[in-house]
Amino acid sequence: MTRSPTPSDPETTVxxxxxxxxxxxxxxxxxxxxxxxxxxxxxxxxxxxxxxYLVMSAxxxxxxxxxxxxxxRQLQLESxxxxxxxxxxxxxxxxxxxRDAEDERQVRITLTEDGQQMRDRxxxxxxxxxxxxxxxxxxxxxxxxxxxRLRDNxxxx
Amino acid sequence: MTRSPTPSDPETTVxxxxxxxxxxxxxxxxxxxxxxxxxxxxxxxxxxxxxxYLVMSAxxxxxxxxxxxxxxRQLQLESxxxxxxxxxxxxxxxxxxxRDAEDERQVRITLTEDGQQMRDRxxxxxxxxxxxxxxxxxxxxxxxxxxxRLRDNxxxx
DNA sequence: CAAATATCTATCGTGTACGATATAATCGAC
DNA sequence: GTCGATTATATCGTACACGATAGATATTTG
Numbered sequence: 001m002t003r004s005p006t007p008s009d010p011e012t013t014v015x016x017x018x019x020x021x022x023x024x025x026x027x028x029x030x031x032x033x034x035x036x037x038x039x040x041x042x043x044x045x046x047x048x049x050x051x052x053y054l055v056m057s058a059x060x061x062x063x064x065x066x067x068x069x070x071x072x073r074q075l076q077l078e079s080x081x082x083x084x085x086x087x088x089x090x091x092x093x094x095x096x097x098x099r100d101a102e103d104e105r106q107v108r109i110t111l112t113e114d115g116q117q118m119r120d121r122x123x124x125x126x127x128x129x130x131x132x133x134x135x136x137x138x139x140x141x142x143x144x145x146x147x148x149r150l151r152d153n154x155x156x157x
Numbered sequence: 158m159t160r161s162p163t164p165s166d167p168e169t170t171v172x173x174x175x176x177x178x179x180x181x182x183x184x185x186x187x188x189x190x191x192x193x194x195x196x197x198x199x200x201x202x203x204x205x206x207x208x209x210y211l212v213m214s215a216x217x218x219x220x221x222x223x224x225x226x227x228x229x230r231q232l233q234l235e236s237x238x239x240x241x242x243x244x245x246x247x248x249x250x251x252x253x254x255x256r257d258a259e260d261e262r263q264v265r266i267t268l269t270e271d272g273q274q275m276r277d278r279x280x281x282x283x284x285x286x287x288x289x290x291x292x293x294x295x296x297x298x299x300x301x302x303x304x305x306r307l308r309d310n311x312x313x314x
Numbered sequence: 315c316a317a318a319t320a321t322c323t324a325t326c327g328t329g330t331a332c333g334a335t336a337t338a339a340t341c342g343a344c
Numbered sequence: 345g346t347c348g349a350t351t352a353t354a355t356c357g358t359a360c361a362c363g364a365t366a367g368a369t370a371t372t373t374g
Contacts, residue, residue, distance in 0.1 A: 017276055018283060019218035020211055020232060024301040025192045025286070029211065030233045031308035032189045033331080035182045038311045040332095051360060054177055054186065061176035068323060075177060076187045079323050081361050088359080105322040105369045119174055126175060129182070134310035135303075143303050144181045146292075150300065151188035153291035154195045190361080197362095208330060225353060236353050238331050245329080262339045262352040 028147070038132055042125045046118060052089055053122070055082075059095065060119045065110040067100065076155075094118065185304070195289055199282045203275060209246060210279070212239075216252065217276045222267040224257065233312075251275065 020026040036050045043053050058066070058074050066074075072082055086109060089095050094115035100106040130140060177183040193207045200210050215223070215231050223231075229239055243266060246252050251272035257263040287297060 017214060017217040017279070020215050021305075022301075023214070023283070024290075024297050024304075025196070025207075026211060026214075026232075027301045027304040027308065028185055028189050028192060031304045031311070032185050033233060034308040034311040035185060036331090038314065039182070049359065050182075054183060057174060057180070057183075058177050060174040069321090072323095075183075076190060077360095078362055080325075080363080083324055085360075099323095103322085103370070107323065122174070126180070129311075132311055132314035133181075133307050134314075135307060139303070140181050143300075143307065144179075144184045146296070146300050147181075147184040147188045147304070148178075150290050150292060151184065151191040154188070154191040154286075154289055157195065157289035157291075193361090206329065226351090229353095234330095235332055237333080237355075240354055242330075256353095260340070260352085264353065 035129075038129055039125070042122075042128065046121060047092065051077075051081075051085060055085060055089065056094065056115065056118065056122075059109065059111050059115065065108045067106040067108055068097075069106065071109065089115075192286075195286055196282070199279075199285065203278060204249065208234075208242060212242060212246060213251065213272065213275065213279075216266065216268050216272065222265045224263040224265055225254075226263065228266065246272075 039050050039053065043050060046053075048056065054075060055071065058071055068079060068082055068086070071077075071086075072079055075082070077085075086095065086097055090097055093112055095112055096110045097107050098110065100108050130137065133140060135143070196207050196210065200207060203210075205213065211232060212228065215228055225236060225239055225243065228234075228243075229236055232239070234242075243252065243254055247254055250269055252269055253267045254264050255267065257265050287294065290297060292300070
């Protein structure tokens with residue numbers, strides 16, 4: 001099943017195939033799933049999924065009702081992902097989707113009263129996750145910056 | 158839309174809601190998508206998706222044909238995710254799924270000749286991604302270990 | 315201003331992902 | 345050995361996630 005290193009096939013000339021556990025990409029992949037699981041008990045009290053929570057976070061921190069395109073750039077998601085997601089949040093009564101009068105191509109996303117009020121009920125979550133992470137705030141911030149740098153470099157290439 | 162800090166509501170007592178860009182979880186979330194995109198051009202030459210590539214990597218590095226359960230633990234995916242994934246790889250002729258004679262509950266996954274041979278065609282990919290990451294090998298390994306630690310702590314909690 | 319072009323969002327098809335549940339096989343206690 | 349509990353995989357329903365494409369609106373060009 002696997003190719004063992006031999007004198008004629010040392011690791012230095014023919015690299016062993018990396019197991020998932022050795023791969024940077026797998027650590028990220030599995031960490032995202034673990035993160036989603038960690039958020040789940042908090043978010044299901046609010047009836048949100050993790051991607052829905054990210055959309056709501058973007059809206060809570062926005063200065064003005066953003067367009068689908070702006071959310072798409074901020075969250076790095078395609079409209080084919082965002083549109084159904086936003087429709088579900090609209091169906092829950094958390095936001096409205098309206099064509100912009102200035103530019104009818106754009107759709108503006110506005111929080112409803114319910115959507116705005118939900119914010120306060122999420123205030124504790126970040127702290128819970130941070131505590132569960134077993135890492136200090138400094139470590140978490142450093143990790144975030146490293147991971148963001150990796151992501152930006154991958155997007156550029 | 159957003160609550161600005163005021164003298165009576167300073168950031169130190171009522172934390173501003175974090176924007177996605179400030180959140181550790183979002184950096185991971187978006188980095189995984191960027192990583193998947195970075196792999197895409199390499200993998201589509203092989204007809205694989207990124208999760209399929211992870212499964213194949215696990216199989217290439219396995220000592221003996223693993224069961225679905227072992228793959229599930231290694232990749233941290235549920236059987237409801239793995240079973241259809243493995244069926245697609247089987248339909249592509251890359252592996253076989255057979256009930257274990259010793260324990261009929263288990264299903265053993267064995268690479269076909271085609272599945273084994275595909276490994277050599279993936280040897281260059283890790284290097285391409287590493288180069289694209291704009292990070293040194295040392296940085297990547299340190300990042301992997303930090304992210305793995307975070308993941309393991311989240312799973313424990 | 316009309317035609318070509320670009321931009322913005324939505325739709326469709328395929329492939330993850332997971333929780334809840336179902337089914338079958340094994341193991342344990344007696 | 346048989347019944348109950350446990351374990352291993354599969355199935356189902358819902359929700360992302362993206363590429364390809366469509367359709368409508370805006371902008372640019374001639």
